Amino acid sequence: xxxxxxxxxxxxxxxxxxxxxxxxxxxxxxxxxxxxxxxxxxxxxxxxxxxxxxxxxxxxxxxxxxxxxxxxxxxxxxxxxxxxxxxxxxxxxxxxxxxxxxxxxxxxxxxxxxxxxxxxxxxxxxxxxxxxxxxxxxxxxxxx
Numbered sequence: 605x606x607x608x609x610x611x612x613x614x615x616x617x618x619x620x621x622x623x624x625x626x627x628x629x630x631x632x633x634x635x636x637x638x639x640x641x642x643x644x645x646x647x648x649x650x651x652x653x654x655x656x657x658x659x660x661x662x663x664x665x666x667x668x669x670x671x672x673x674x675x676x677x678x679x680x681x682x683x684x685x686x687x688x689x690x691x692x693x694x695x696x697x698x699x700x701x702x703x704x705x706x707x708x709x710x711x712x713x714x715x716x717x718x719x720x721x722x723x724x725x726x727x728x729x730x731x732x733x734x735x736x737x738x739x740x741x742x743x744x745x746x747x748x
Contacts, residue, residue, distance in 0.1 A: 657719030
């Protein structure tokens with residue numbers, strides 16, 4: 605005995621593949637061309653933000669502190685960076701104002717990639733579907 609897969613009726617002008625998707629995926633397929641145009645705009649905007657991000661000190665950057673070079677690996681405190689391989693009484697935390705970014709092509713390219721990846725992974729999908737909402741302006745995600 606062979607198994608027969610029953611045919612299902614598809615309204616004229618619609619793709620059978622589209623009806624096999626979940627309602628959410630179906631909606632995404634119908635709005636994909638519009639999101640493509642928005643995606644180009646937001647990707648360009650993110651590239652601009654990442655370029656503005658480059659001169660600032662960011663996670664993973666090589667910086668000067670007290671005459672030596674260190675990598676920044678944590679920045680959750682408002683006024684401090686935590687430096688890799690730096691020991692002090694505060695577990696490697698130092699004031700941001702005392703740090704200066706090492707000027708090199710490698711360091712600036714790393715900053716660009718860091719900024720670009722941050723915005724693309726955390727904000728791109730939100731901005732494509734919803735745009736930038738007023739509450740987002742209050743977040744500490746914007747380059748100075």
